[in-house]
Amino acid sequence: MFIVAVTGGIASGKSTVSMIFSEKGIPVIDSDVIAREIVEPGSKAWTEIREHFGSKVFNSDSTLNRKALAEIVFNDAEKRRILNGITHPKIQKKMFWELVKCFFKGYQMVVVDVPLLFETRKILSYVDKVITVYCDEETQLERLQKRMDMTEEEAKKRIAAQMPLKEKCDMSDFVIDNTGPRENTKEETEKIIQYLQSLNLHWENKLRMFLLSLAILVFLGVTLGGFYLLLAGKLKVSK
């Protein structure tokens, strides 16, 4: 299975690009959605956030008060590091299992939409191609304020918490400029999808399937062999 990462800065247009992949029947795993799932009331992350940040970052119905937590972590790098330490391993684990599900469903290609791909690097290790969705700073600030109903100061702080967008572009296989109208972005994205689909992934996918099956067989062999030896040892002792 070929894994394509869509990354970029906050509000640069990742969801806009991911949606175009989705319209072509390519599944999209969105880390922002997973980040919300793992903090549901009673979850491990929810409990750890409560321990570290206190009840002030929760609503009366026990759900996370995202605005209150954002106010803390985007004004304090150390607190952000603590929150990332709680959430990121759980997001990465859930993303990994979502990928495994896609693999067994037989998808040839899957997209992971991860804003902090280069900042955290973990998911980067199993991604085949990276697309960075770029837009100029002025447009990013304007779209962010509009979409999240933020003040200019809040928006600037959120942008500053991420790696500069230009640096992400330099490290990517493809860059989509989403500064202009949506039609341009759609056209650029469709060209990339066409290119990715034209790559002869057939043999690569077969090889991966073979290696995965081999790994499963070795695992089963070692486990069953271990049990057999354990059982045989016990039988000898009991004689």
Ligand SMILES: CC(C)(COP(=O)(O)OP(=O)(O)OC[C@H]1O[C@@H](n2cnc3c(N)ncnc32)[C@H](O)[C@@H]1O)[C@@H](O)C(=O)NCCC(=O)NCCS
């Ligand atoms: C701080 C929280 C509660 C704020 O929630 P809010 O609803 O305001 O934002 P939302 O989750 O929709 O995120 C919007 C965007 O903010 C940016 N962002 C979110 N968390 C971070 C972070 N820790 N560092 C830098 N940018 C971040 C991303 O670009 C993301 O797409 C939330 O973002 C969170 O739990 N963050 C930690 C988990 C995380 O890193 N998520 C990003 C996906 S891996």
Ligand SMILES: Nc1ncnc2c1ncn2[C@@H]1O[C@H](COP(=O)(O)OP(=O)(O)OP(=O)(O)O)[C@@H](O)[C@H]1O
């Ligand atoms: N080309 C465009 N022209 C005008 N508005 C756009 C364009 N692309 C995206 N937008 C708008 O900008 C905002 C951010 O876009 P989008 O949600 O795709 O970004 P994102 O990178 O996924 O954001 P996030 O970092 O929150 O996940 C949205 O309100 C969207 O409707």
